[in-house]
Amino acid sequence: MNIIVSDRKPKQGPMSGLNSAQDIIDKTESNEIWFCPRPFDHLYSAVNGSWVVCCQGETTNNTPNIRNTSPIEWLQSDILNTIRDEILSGELGDHTKFHCGKCIRQEEDYGVSDRTHHNKHIHEGVNGPVYKQVIDYIETGKFNLKERVITLQTRVFGNQCNLDCYMCHPQNSTTRQASNKKIDFNQYIQFGDSNKEQTKLKSIDTIDEIKELAPYIQNFLIQGGEPLVMKKQFEFLDFLIDNGHAEHIQLAMNSNLTILGTTKYNILEYAPKFKGLGTNVSLEGIGVYNDYIRRRSDWATIESNVKEIRKVSEYTGIFTTVSLLSVLRLDELFEWSTTEGIDQKLFIVENPKELHVRHLPRKIKDELIIRFKDYDVITSALKLQGDPVEYNKAIEYIKATDSLYHTNVYDVYPELEEYDNMTQEKYDERLPSMINIVCTSKPGDGLLRYSYEHCQYLNSISIPAQLVIVCNKHFKDQDYIDAINEQYTSIQNVIFADEFIPTNNDTTLIMGRSMITLAYKDLKSYSLDEVFTLNLLFSERLISVYNSNHPVEYPLALEYFNPKSVYDLCDYDVYPDGVGDDFKKVIGFQYYKQPKQDIQFKHLFLGTNEIYYKEIEKVIHNYPDHGIIAYDDDYINPELNNIIVPVHNLLGIFETYVYTKNYFDPAPRLIKECQRLGIGVDYLRDKSIKDGGMVYWNRETFDIGDDRNRDNMNVLIGAIGQ
Helix, strand or coil: CCEEEEECCCCCHHHHHCCCHHHHHHHHHCCCCCCCCHHHHEEEECCCCEEECCCCCCCCCCCCECCCCCHHHHHCCHHHHHHHHHHHHCCCCHHHHHHCHHHHHHHHHHCCCHHHHHHHHHHCCCCCHHHHHHHHHHHHCEEEECCCCEEEEECCCCCCCCCEECCCCHHHCHHHHHHHHHHCHHHCCCCCCCCCCCCCCCHHHHHHHHHHCHHHEEEEEECCCCHHHCHHHHHHHHHHHHCCCHHHCEEEEEECCCCCEECCEEHHHHHHHCCEEEEEEECCCCCHHHHHHEECCCHHHHHHHHHHHCCCCCEEEEEEEECCCHHHHHHHHHHHHHHHCCEEEEEECCCCHHHCHHHCCHHHHHHHHHHCCCCHHHHHHHCCCCCHHHHHHHHHHHHHHHHHHCCCHHHHCHHHHHHCCCCHHHHCCCCCCCEEEEECCCCCCHHHHHHHHHHHHHHHCCCCEEEEECCCCCCCHHHHHHHHHHHECCCCCEEEHHHCCCCCCCEEEECCCHHHHHHHHCHHHCCHHHHHHHHHHHCCEEEEECCCCCCCHHHHHHHHHCCCEEEEEECCCCCCCCCCEECCCCCCHHHECCCCCCCCEEEEEECCCHHHHHHHHHHHHHCCCEEEEECCCCCCCCCCCEEECCCCCHHHCEEEEEECCCCCCCCCHHHHHHHHHCCEEEECCCCCCCCHHHHHHHCCCCCCCCHHHHHHHHHHHHHHHC
């Protein structure tokens, strides 16, 4: 038997180009159409009896409901047909923008939605028959049910629930309705018509009408309340078993898993009789955080039941609502789910709007954005503009629920207490601006060392700073860690670009312009995470110390990254034609390890690139007892004594540094290090060259923290203050 529930003319125009499943996939992925399978394979009714396109759909007072419209009549309604036509045409009208508005907004705010999730699943073959349904609709103009394609998700079996979850709408839970009658949630936050109970009129008739569709049901999403306490739902499962449908139907359920059944019913006994079972456990935290958010639940029981359900469930996942409270401890839930090997799906709580994470104090949001950098949905939600008025309403509501259970929100989430009765001024407080000192050079380069030393000094004077290393494509994280560990007494405040996301309150400092030009030139060699972080780092406020490297690429790099502002600093003794406030890089000797006297050769040369090395080869025959600092690269001469970076105890293994660079050298650190330690320097190059060579040779030697450097460092501190 075919059930024909719609009779329309075959479609022409944009839809006529959709002739196969692959056409639908291609045009969906290219955004030519806004396709969603739900209008073609979904039968959903809300707890108040309204028929809805899916669980995310919107309704009005005039929306058909189970009291006046049968399931078949709903499937052939003008509401669904118009949505079908518009999502296949590529032109969404006001009709679809209303009914599907939640997914549209989610994709604008977070980049993903239920629609994108469902498309991913059908593209992976989870519900392949829906494509046949769509093509048949396009070709015939009729909505013919010929095979099992329907995903049944109706809330006609009841709304009984054993928990009192703080974010749950009362109409979805009998326990929530009981609590709402005691304190009236709507006097604090807006749940809508909180006292609306599930419609009972005609629900029995609707169940009988759904039974007629059993030959066309592919998936049955068991719904709550809490589905495992609902006897009517188990009775419907009995019908499917007794009439031979169960082995053809995939079961799925969203459950709090505080129980596995009720009276004589137990899901563990039903699961083997169906084609399969997929379970999504509703969780927002572990331990006390679960028990607080999901009132009346017990974490130990849930953990035990998860183990039991996984024995009969083909798939077990976690559905998590990300709300004002749950987001504060989600990292613990993530850690638990990873340990258990369970996937997670996140949903941002948007209604009631007061419980949205956007309303958390800015300082807390800044911390959470860093903590959840790998979760775009969460960070996108946190970055939305919040409102302290809405936050205060949410907290007053939570306190009211505390009164029912003799609990205190601040005992569970003590970091919120300072924001009680929050003012706008308190809401706007931010984390201290982080100074991200970005280094894109090689691990043996002087700019890595200047960057690390200035990072440590800023932290020592209570200016939060961290060294952000972007690995050169020829090196790994460990190479940089080894280089820092080799030279300094400790390694602190160091992070790699693929490990964090800067906030929009941060400032980026580069100790040489080449740090941004190297990033620009090497973009294709970086990972996606590194490119993402670089774009965030260099699009904020930028403090740039002048050097003359890459004069062509520097303006191109600025144009590409487009920083909000650039504050220039320059050592005019080295660069008389530079730009910015006068500032000199000074070495942080106080952070050095004390070199151990272990002379291995008389003369040290610096050959860390091919140009340096060629200059050394011109004179090296005069220095038979030598060592050349170099990278393990093709340009080195294996017949010479090459000391490969990183070099252990570098400043203790030679007697004299031979300075041979014969072209512009902006900052010869090794000269200052030798002067500081009383090591000889053989200045071979032409002393008439005007650059950092003679400047550093003649400049007084002192530490970054020396009083003589105070005015110089105040220039940098002033730039940070700007």
